Amino acid sequence: MVTKIIYATDKEESPDFGDIVKSGEYKREDLERVDREIFDKYFAPSQRNGYYKVIDAIRERTIYQKHDLLSFQPISNNFNFNLIICKNVPLHLQRLERVEVIKMFQKSFVTGGIFATEQTQKIPPELSHLFEQVSGEGQVFRRR
Numbered sequence: 001m002v003t004k005i006i007y008a009t010d011k012e013e014s015p016d017f018g019d020i021v022k023s024g025e026y027k028r029e030d031l032e033r034v035d036r037e038i039f040d041k042y043f044a045p046s047q048r049n050g051y052y053k054v055i056d057a058i059r060e061r062t063i064y065q066k067h068d069l070l071s072f073q074p075i076s077n078n079f080n081f082n083l084i085i086c087k088n089v090p091l092h093l094q095r096l097e098r099v100e101v102i103k104m105f106q107k108s109f110v111t112g113g114i115f116a117t118e119q120t121q122k123i124p125p126e127l128s129h130l131f132e133q134v135s136g137e138g139q140v141f142r143r144r
Helices: 015-023 036-042 095-108 125-130
Strands: 006-010 025-027 043-045 051-054 062-066 081-086 109-117 131-133 139-143
Touching: 015 025, 036 043, 081 095, 095 109, 095 125, 125 131
Parallel strands: 006 062, 081 109
Antiparallel strands: 025 051, 043 051, 109 139, 131 139
């Protein structure tokens, strides 16, 4: 049996982020941009008025840990990932750092693993042989 786990990482040991991941609770207005179908499937009203909570099936499989991407070390040496979503971090990296982080991700994927990033981000040309773009509308790539 394959266990599906979600890793939520940050380079800082932020108690706020860890608490948010553990509770899975968000104000409704913070979720406005979430697609309606995804919202209906993965969120439920919280006991707190005006808040919604990620369903237990997702929260129970989410692990929060400190990890600095600029260490260029994989998040886990025990298994490879099917999906990595790294939305905003690449925007804040220098070009060579971005290349090294994406190379680290590529080594962390199963064959065919999916990498999704911010709309404005492209795979650097020197790494284009490692990925194929699978979405014409977004920056979603498959490991070759």
